[in-house]
Amino acid sequence: MTTTETPDMLHRILDYSSRSDPYPLYAELRRTPVARQDDGSYVISTYRELADILHNPHLSSDVRNLSHPMPSAEAGGTPSFINMDPPDHDRLRRMAMRHFGPPHTPGLVTALEPDLTATVGGLLDDCAGKEQIDIVDDLAYPFPVSVICHLLGVPREDEPRFRVWVNDLINSIDYDPRTDPKQKLDDGVQARQDLREYLGGLVEQRHGRPGDDLLARLANDDGPDGRMTDEEIISTANLLLIAGHETTVNLIANGMLTLLRHPQILERLRGEPDLVVPLVEELLRYEPPVHIIPWRAAYSDVTVADTVIPQGSQVMLMLASGSRDPDRFHDPDRFDPDRSDNQHLGFGSGIHLCFGGPLARREAQIALTELVRRLDRPSLVADPPPYRRSPVLRGPIHLRVEQNGG
Amino acid sequence: MTSADNLRAFRRDGRIVIVGASLAGLRAAESLRAEGFTGSLTMIGDELGEPYDRPPLSKQVLTGWVPAGGTTLPRRRDINAEWLLGVPASGLDLATDHVRLADGREVPFDRVLISTGVRARPWFVESEAALDGVFVVRTREHAEGLQRALAAGPSRVLVIGAGFTGSEIASVCRERDIPVTVAELAPYPLVGALGAMIGEVAADMQRAHGVDLRCGVKVTQLEGDAQGRLRRAHFDDGSTIDADVAVVALGGIRNTEWLQGSGLAAGVWGIACDTGCRAMDLNGLITDDVFVAGDVARCPNPVYEYRLISLEHWANAVEQAEVAAHNMLHGQAERWPHLSIPRFWSIQFGVNIKSVGVPTFADEVVVTQGSVSGHRFVAAYGYQGRVTAAVTFNNAKWLDHYRRLIETAAPFPPPCPTPDQPVDTKPVPVDFPGPTLLAQGATVVVTGHDPGERRVTAAHQHHR
Structure with missing residues (x-):
């Protein structure tokens, strides 16, 4: 199953010129489900193999288990649970989930719904009358930012500072020493440090002052697992902040782009609001916000599709490719919100399944419903729109839309 | 057709x-x-x-x-x-x-x-089963009746049988802060389904949550008062306990x-x-x-x-x-064959128990991930050198991996180490108690001599 005949396929995918449509390249990549790269890493691109590996206990998310650790902006600081293995991962995720979802906090997302709708409504009010709006700048970015800031307890006025930090951080995630200026990595390291310091200040203020926001609850709660250390709270907050910023924005922007490319489905959604639920699931399959898990480490020799991946190898998981695998999804390149049995990989799977998935779903459902309801005869200004750099968190950097048939 | x-x-x-x-x-x-x-x-x-x-x-x-x-x-x-x-x-x-x-x-x-x-298999003495306070749980009405009895604050609940249903009910009693005694004929709870090693963990869990767990004993009599209300239970070791609710959880018919x-x-x-x-x-x-x-x-x-x-x-x-x-x-x-690997779940004493495969089809069991004492682990079951089942305590997300091992007849014990390595990775005998259901006697008789005449008839039509 393994060959090295298409080693530059991955480079073509990661190259910015492929950003607007990587899917034909994914199809070529899938011809080798487990592809060894020249640098000794492995790329997995087919659905069954991805689903297997995501549940395989011999894969590690701890960077120390890579035989050739990559340069990363995360180096040094306490990692967040996304970059940890059990049992620490399980403990920290459980402690965070106590304040975020079932069974201890089952009503959180539901209780947020009026706020979500009001926030989207307010942002769209600001667009009323404009002939041209930018779905990213005017809605898809500010909306989830304000939600995650509200949840964590970060003052809204600090948001512009955040935006710079988070941008630098995200840019450094796909840092490639062969092609990128060192500055990109340095900016990421600096941004992470600034963000940690800032969050540390917020956590400190909350000690002994119980409150409803997540930072206050983490800083004061004594659950069965004890209390997180300040370092752990900062890392967790950091993770939720970045994830809350940089993924939902893509889901909403990719969603609106997809609807504008499928006007008959956009029209259906207008008359059939319940369609938004399966529609967002289909988006998570068809145009997901996260395309790639850039690395996992083989903790011991792992066999996938008859290929032995040696201990210490870096394994790259092409989730968006798996969700377009014709061996799993009928007619995978068709956007079909009526699809049944849609077990996409949009939120990953296994123990690292997206922590904020239920919130992201609801945010996207509400944003798309309101966009479709309120925009008058919207049309794309440019197709394809300009994209962000990242091949990992993929989405438009701007999505300009004309309305009123303008 | x-x-x-x-x-x-x-x-x-x-x-x-x-x-x-x-x-x-x-x-x-x-x-x-x-x-x-x-x-x-x-x-x-x-x-x-x-x-x-x-x-x-x-x-x-x-x-x-x-x-x-x-x-x-x-x-x-x-x-x-x-x-x-x-x-x-x-x-x-x-x-x-x-x-x-x-x-x-x-x-x-x-x-x-x-x-x-x-x-539900009823209590074997009809008059005792009819006492006020004696329950089985299978239907909506059963559950509603028992819920009402628990809400009334009984002095003690007796659960007869520590299989999954009995253990879940004992867990609910503790959650509601009701004193509960669990009586089980086998040496551990859940042992018939999951074997002695997991049974021991289940016993620890029950006791840690304040259950009065009595294994290796049989309830011989449920005693009522003049008004027909349950008052007391007698065990085969001669002991008794006072209880106003008894739940008969002895499986199904x-x-x-x-x-x-x-x-x-x-x-x-x-x-x-x-x-x-x-x-x-x-x-x-x-x-x-x-x-x-x-x-x-x-x-x-x-x-x-x-x-x-x-x-x-x-x-x-x-x-x-x-x-x-x-x-x-x-x-x-x-036509399709039904070929899926069995799976089930239970929640008791704050632990999510899930299983894939057929744990009773095994001769050995080994902890492959996590910590038994922490009540968070994966145990794999093997039969003659292949994986046949797995059970997780608060570790359900790995089950798909073990399902694949079962489907592909992967070797037992599974060899590779994982990040969450258990302390002891030696397989132990699975140790199930003998068949609890006694032999039923003949169920059929075969008649006829020529291949075209040979037929089976149900025994109950001939005997009794």
Whole structure:
């Protein structure tokens, strides 16, 4: 199953010129489900193999288990649970989930719904009358930012500072020493440090002052697992902040782009609001916000599709490719919100399944419903729109839309 | 009913009767309609009311979180069926293709699905079972009654039997801060399903939560007062406890009595069928028009040496229902086999227990991930050097991996280390107690000499 005949396929995918449509390249990549790269890493691109590996206990998310650790902006600081293995991962995720979802906090997302709708409504009010709006700048970015800031307890006025930090951080995630200026990595390291310091200040203020926001609850709660250390709270907050910023924005922007490319489905959604639920699931399959898990480490020799991946190898998981695998999804390149049995990989799977998935779903459902309801005869200004750099968190950097048939 | 034309006509305006209107029956009905069956569909059920979900009855309903009436199964589509509820089926006539109801009505069919399930095994002394305060938990009404009794604040609850249902009920009692005694004949709770190693963990969990757990004992008598209310229980070691509620959790009895004389291979063990869910007759021949699904089915599983296995699992009921429905509407070439690996879950004492495979089909067990003392781990079961099952305590997300190991007959013990390495990785004997169900005596007799004459007859028609 393994060959090295298409080693530059991955480079073509990661190259910015492929950003607007990587899917034909994914199809070529899938011809080798487990592809060894020249640098000794492995790329997995087919659905069954991805689903297997995501549940395989011999894969590690701890960077120390890579035989050739990559340069990363995360180096040094306490990692967040996304970059940890059990049992620490399980403990920290459980402690965070106590304040975020079932069974201890089952009503959180539901209780947020009026706020979500009001926030989207307010942002769209600001667009009323404009002939041209930018779905990213005017809605898809500010909306989830304000939600995650509200949840964590970060003052809204600090948001512009955040935006710079988070941008630098995200840019450094796909840092490639062969092609990128060192500055990109340095900016990421600096941004992470600034963000940690800032969050540390917020956590400190909350000690002994119980409150409803997540930072206050983490800083004061004594659950069965004890209390997180300040370092752990900062890392967790950091993770939720970045994830809350940089993924939902893509889901909403990719969603609106997809609807504008499928006007008959956009029209259906207008008359059939319940369609938004399966529609967002289909988006998570068809145009997901996260395309790639850039690395996992083989903790011991792992066999996938008859290929032995040696201990210490870096394994790259092409989730968006798996969700377009014709061996799993009928007619995978068709956007079909009526699809049944849609077990996409949009939120990953296994123990690292997206922590904020239920919130992201609801945010996207509400944003798309309101966009479709309120925009008058919207049309794309440019197709394809300009994209962000990242091949990992993929989405438009701007999505300009004309309305009123303008 | 073999030609393509016949099959088309049957799908258009045939008559299907489903006996047993619970999870398997409802899902089968939905699948039949989803697969294009437009003929007449009749649902027969002995309980009144809409089909409902049973797993919450020993969990969320007893804590009072969900009302017993709030467990109605969601409907995935309109099934356009005639519902004959509140009257049990009393017979199946395969000569004339009729189901007989207890009130004398007869319902004709072209094909029939049997999904009559299991009922709770009652306390063995009828007068004691009738005492006020003695419960079983199988139906909505049972759960509602027990919930009310728990809400009234009993001085002590006695749970008889520490299988999954009994253990879940004991857990609910502790959650509600009610003193509870659990009596189990075997040496540990859950031991019959999961073996001694896990049984020991389950015993620790119960005691750590304040359960008065008594293993290796038998309840010999439930004693009532003059008003017919439960007061006391006697054990075979001579001891007694005072309790005003007793829950009899001694497993189930398969609802097959109504099939006596039908000629099907039905008995206390269930109704034998092939992997296509077609029922077997007494001779062991597969029938064409009788299908079985759910708790009452006894289906071979190729992964487990083709042994006939009956499972009281939620997912099994759903999957068999879908396979049975599909096969009712298709010819031999397009039939599906029911080949999924069994799985189930339980929640007790704050721990989510999940399992995949058949743990009783094993000779050894090994902890592969996590920590037993922390009650968060994965244990793999092996039979003669291959993986046959796995059980997780608060570690369910790894189960798919173990399912793959079972499906691919991966070697046992699984070799590779994982990040969450347990302290001890040596396999130990699985150690199940002997068969708790005593041999039933002869169930059939064989008659005839020539190959064309050899026949099996049910023993109960000849003896007693």
